[in-house]
Amino acid sequence: MPGRGSSAPKSAPRGPAALRRDRLRKDRDGDLAMDVAVKGRAARVGKSSPVPTGPRSEGSARSSRGGLLSTGAQRAILKHAGAGDIAMKESRSSQSRGNLELRISNWTKNKASSNPDGGLSSLLSWLEKKASTRLSSRARTVKIKKSRKDGDDVVISVPAEDVGALLRLDGYMWAGINVSVKRLTGDGKTAETNDATEKTRNMLKGVLERRYNADAKLLDFSQLASDPELQQEAVFNSKSTASKFFPAMMVVLDKAFDSVKDRDAAVQSVSLANNELADLKVVSSLSEFLPQLKNLDLSNNKFEKLDQLVLWRKRFHHLDQLVLSGNPIEQADPTFATTIIQWFPKLRTLNGIQVRTDEEIAKRAEAGAIPFPLRSASFQDEGGIVVEFVKNFILGFDTDRSALAKHYYDDKSDFSYAVNTSAPRDPAASEAEKGDWGDYIKNSRNLKKTSHPGARQHRLFRGTQAISDVFNGLPKTKHPDLAAEARKYMIEAHIQPGVPDLTGQSLSGVDGFMITMHGEFDEVDATTGQSKKKRSFDRTIVIGPSVPGSPSQVRVVNDILTIRAYGGAQAFDPDNFEDWTTTAPPNTDNIPQFPAGVTLEMAEQMVIELQKQTRMTIGYAKDCLEQVSWDFARAVQAFESVKGNLPADAFVAA
Structure with a gap:
């Protein structure tokens, strides 16, 4: 199952402004980072404007007692958020109509209290401005309809759809104090929210919105561990919670938009400066949710070293x-820049220095263009790895299979082939041709x-x-020329996560x-070189990074070949697609079927997560999840009950 993963083949499959603040600014959006603050100014990308700080910790950072993430159950919410359990879109259909009231407390002792109104008008303007700063497809201008004093508090009336945006300001600093914002019930009492999921959702949403610069289309995640609100919630007090925080925040970001197009248009730059990052594991999901990023x-x-950055080797095109x-x-590595430039084909500037011109990028794109037309729009490649492999593979299989095996296959590569004698024949043929499968039947692994x-x-x-021996035991072949006879092929390629890492550096692949x-x-x-019979074939090959010293940068992990009677190439021709779908319904046996509510993307993520937790292949x-109808919790239980009886090849080699 293709999916989103990290890292890539060998040199293939194996930054947004650097904003700095030495101290927090009051009522301003400052840099708040993932560990101790790091002094020094880095090269800058894009605009740099402050972001409102969240609740300020009083004195030193408070303990986790009383925080949103202070218990194991609440920490688990982040895990569920990372798996996509938090719904962030503020759907108008789920909100009541009319206006609702909120109580604003702890505001009177502010720096604007000397104003004739005690700072009330400034407070209301600040609330409207900050609540209008939303990171979503449904951004809107918040207007407070009415306001009235109630003792030392202020009660405001706002449209129901704006309540969530204002409630996220609870605890934010305004004019030197932390303002309290609470919802009122129908009898005028304060409504306290005990829903841990909602609190965590609002906290993550608040972090995103405080750190978003709409003008620069920048998410500033610098110095996250110094963020007062995250300190208050003890997010980074344990490795477990810290590892879940960023993926959960990415899910919340994704769900804030109605479409991928809206999300990519809103966020084009990200800063992860000053976070004490030694690798990309904690923040790897950034490449999954913001693949169109332009500035980093x-x-x-x-x-x-480069190995610590390789997770994004095939990302951010x-x-x-x-x-x-x-x-x-x-x-440590004076040549790192050369490799980084190769990793990112459209990179113009590295550390503030221009490394490519527009002309060079255009030439590179032209030179890297696929040299043969593909009969499929589903073709993921990077640096021409797949194109080069396909060209060499087909040529090698026709001319020198022993050399092909030595070049791409190793002692852990698998190959099998099967004869499909019941596949549809060429509809244009006047009569069915005999199969003559004698040269194939002996080693055919048709599991049916x-x-x-x-x-x-x-x-x-x-x-x-x-593999070399079985290759040479098959009849000699001649495939159509990829460039001149492209219409005779359908070729697809997808990124495949979880490929075994033979270096042992990544247990999850x-x-x-x-x-x-x-x-x-x-x-x-073999003697005359003349054609004897025409066949059709289907071949699925998984390639991954080879080990240092190998003859090729990539290795074949698994190769499955199906040979069948010639069926023609009409199915690859868009002009004839409708005829084929009406006269010969496609075989759907291999199309994955999922229960209601489970998408292909969700299934892919479940497979990857189950593999990480169990180290199964x-x-x-995938088989484990299919047997329990894609219920992840039941899959884990099923694994625990049978893991002692599973064969050695059920697990990723150590």
Whole structure:
């Protein structure tokens, strides 16, 4: 199942302004970072404007007692948020109509109290301005309809759809004091919210909105651990909670928008400066939720080597500016810039220095253009890795299979093939041609016809020599030219997470590619080179990073070939698509079916998470989830009950 992952093949599959504040500013949006504040100014990208601070801790940071995340149950909310359980869109259909009242307390002893009205008009203007700063598709201008004094408090009346935006200001600092904002019930009493999920949602939403600069389209996540509100909630007091915080915040960000287009248009720059980051694991989800990012600031962290940045190796294809200044890698690896520039093909500026011109980027795009037309719009590639592999693979299979096996396959590579004798034949053919499968049947691993476990295992080939031998036992072939006869192919490629990392650095695996090819070939006479019979084929190949010293940058992890009678190429022609779908309904046996409420994207994430928790292979994790109808909790329970009986190959090799 293709999905979003991290890291990539070998050199492939293995920063937003650097804003600095030495102290918090009152009633201003300041930089609040993920660990101790780091002094020094880094290269800047885009505009830099302050963001309103959240609730200020009194004296030193308060303990977690009384905080939103002070209990194990509340911390678990972040985990659920990271899995997509928090709904953030402020749907008007779910809100009551009319105006609601809020009570504003603890405001009288403010710096504007010398004004004739005691600072009331300034308070109301501030509330409207801050509540109107929303990071969502439904941004709107908040207007307070009415206000009245009630003792030392102020009661305001606002439209129901604006209540949530104002309640998020509870505890924010205005004119030197922390203002209290509470909802009133029908009898005029203060309504206290005990829903931990709502509190956590509002806290995460508040962090995002305080740190968003709409003019610069910038999310400033610098110095997160110094953020008073996050200190108050003890978010970074434990590794468990800290690791869940950023993914949960990304989910909240995603759900704040009605569409991916709205989200990408609103956020084009991100700063992660001054966060004591030594790798990208905690913040890796940024590339999943903001893949179109143009400006990224990673300055003043603890990156020492490229391996600590490789999770974003195949991400951010539109990255224009990157800041890495203030990291140890500048001294530890003098050549790091060369590699970084190769990683991001559209990068113009690195650490404030121009590394490419517009002309160079245009030439690179032209040079990296796919050299053969593809019969599919679903083709993910980076740096031409898949294109190069497909070209070399088809040529090698036709000319020198032993050399092909040595180049791309190793002792952990798997290969199997199967003959499909019942596949549809070419509809244009006047009569059915005999199959003549004698050269294939011996090692065919058609699981519908081969049920004995021993036979199935015997027909799965592992290792360079075994694969080379079985390759050479198959009839010689001649595939159509990729450039001249592209209409005879359908080729797709998807990023494949969880590919085993042979270096052992990542237990959860790295990113590779899943390549699917549908096409045809001619069987040719080994002596004369003349065509004997035309066949159709389907081939699925998973490639991943090779180990240092290998003849290729990528290795074949798994290769599955299906050979069938010639079925023509009409299915690949868009002009004939309608005819084929009406006369020959497509086979849906292999289309994944999910229960209501579970999407393909959710299923992919469940597979990845189950694999991380259990160390099972992708295949076993998927099978486990399918058996419990994609109920993640039941899948974990099922694994615990049978893990002692699972074979060794059910787990990712250590």
